[in-house]
Amino acid sequence: MKIFRHFLLILLLFAENSFAQTFEVLPLGVYGGLNEANISSYLVKSTSSDQYIAMDAGTLYAGLVKAKMLQNISLNPTDFLQHHVQSYFISHPHLDHISGLILNAPSLKNKTIYGLQFTTDAIVKHYFSWDTWANFGDEGEKPQLKNFHIATLQNEQPIQDSISNLKITPFILSHASPHHSTAFLIQNKDTYILYFGDTGPDRIEKSTHLENVWKYVAPLIKKKQLKAVFIETSFPNSQPDKLLFGHLTPSWLNKEFTTLANYTGKKALKNLSIVITHIKPEGDHENTIKNELKAKNPFHLKWIFPKQGVPLYF
Numbered sequence: 001m002k003i004f005r006h007f008l009l010i011l012l013l014f015a016e017n018s019f020a021q022t023f024e025v026l027p028l029g030v031y032g033g034l035n036e037a038n039i040s041s042y043l044v045k046s047t048s049s050d051q052y053i054a055m056d057a058g059t060l061y062a063g064l065v066k067a068k069m070l071q072n073i074s075l076n077p078t079d080f081l082q083h084h085v086q087s088y089f090i091s092h093p094h095l096d097h098i099s100g101l102i103l104n105a106p107s108l109k110n111k112t113i114y115g116l117q118f119t120t121d122a123i124v125k126h127y128f129s130w131d132t133w134a135n136f137g138d139e140g141e142k143p144q145l146k147n148f149h150i151a152t153l154q155n156e157q158p159i160q161d162s163i164s165n166l167k168i169t170p171f172i173l174s175h176a177s178p179h180h181s182t183a184f185l186i187q188n189k190d191t192y193i194l195y196f197g198d199t200g201p202d203r204i205e206k207s208t209h210l211e212n213v214w215k216y217v218a219p220l221i222k223k224k225q226l227k228a229v230f231i232e233t234s235f236p237n238s239q240p241d242k243l244l245f246g247h248l249t250p251s252w253l254n255k256e257f258t259t260l261a262n263y264t265g266k267k268a269l270k271n272l273s274i275v276i277t278h279i280k281p282e283g284d285h286e287n288t289i290k291n292e293l294k295a296k297n298p299f300h301l302k303w304i305f306p307k308q309g310v311p312l313y314f
């Protein structure tokens with residue numbers, strides 16, 4: 001009996017270890033438009049570190065004000081950014097993914113902005129320009145204020161972020177062809193989170209970029225190493241295909257998971273955490289999208305609707 005009890009205890013410890021939380025994500029902005037105080041930005045860190053990386057930076061300051069009000073952080077927003085967020089990964093240069101960073105640029109020092117070439121080019125050309133604002137970067141127009149180092153990533157080439165101790169791999173996406181966006185696969189030891197910037201379905205975009213990412217992460221899902229997928233659902237199902245502008249609906253999202261299931265098998269997707277980002281909160285769209293996702297969930301995914309300033313653990 002005693003041996004049996006010991007065996008149970010060991011089993012329990014083992015189970016706890018393999019399901020231990022390894023990531024914290026603090027959403028600073030969760031919508032895809034309208035409310036400029038709550039648009040795409042997610043801080044990600046290892047649970048064993050106090051250094052975050054930012055996935056997009058639509059809203060920074062207002063999200064940290066909310067997090068502080070909820071007592072989920074203790075520093076004021078500017079000190080928090082200065083001490084805890086050194087690296088900013090931008091999926092694409094649309095303003096709803098970078099405006100918070102641009103507006104906070106004067107008070108930030110020694111930061112790095114990472115993006116694929118189309119992103120860093122647009123930032124240098126259009127935002128860190130003396131015609132529109134000031135050049136806070138270390139490339140392009142002179143004088144350069146150099147608050148930020150601009151680091152251009154290569155598609156599918158991982159980089160090790162020595163400050164957060166996370167490894168990040170970018171994947172190019174299609175976002176209203178011929179325009180692009182990026183997915184970032186974030187690795188913390190042998191666990192992963194996958195963050196998608198805005199993207200349309202492969203069939204509408206006439207692309208294979210999403211399928212390419214699914215193929216890449218399928219083995220990680222099968223081994224239960226991928227802990228969460230952050231992906232957009234901008235519009236409800238009533239949005240006509242010709243007016244998607246490079247975005248997904250609940251129905252198109254499920255079609256994409258059908259492609260993923262071809263690589264993982266259906267069973268492997270059960271209870272996978274899917275964080276729904278970038279809802280465009282016009283009219284009653286937010287409730288409609290949530291209801292449509294709940295009503296039709298053929299792969300038994302775990303839909304998560306993030307809240308500004310409330311940390312998620314995976």
Ligand SMILES: [Zn+2]
Binds near residue numbers: 032040094096198278
């Ligand atoms: Zn967007």
Ligand SMILES: [Zn+2]
Binds near residue numbers: 092094175198
């Ligand atoms: Zn966009």
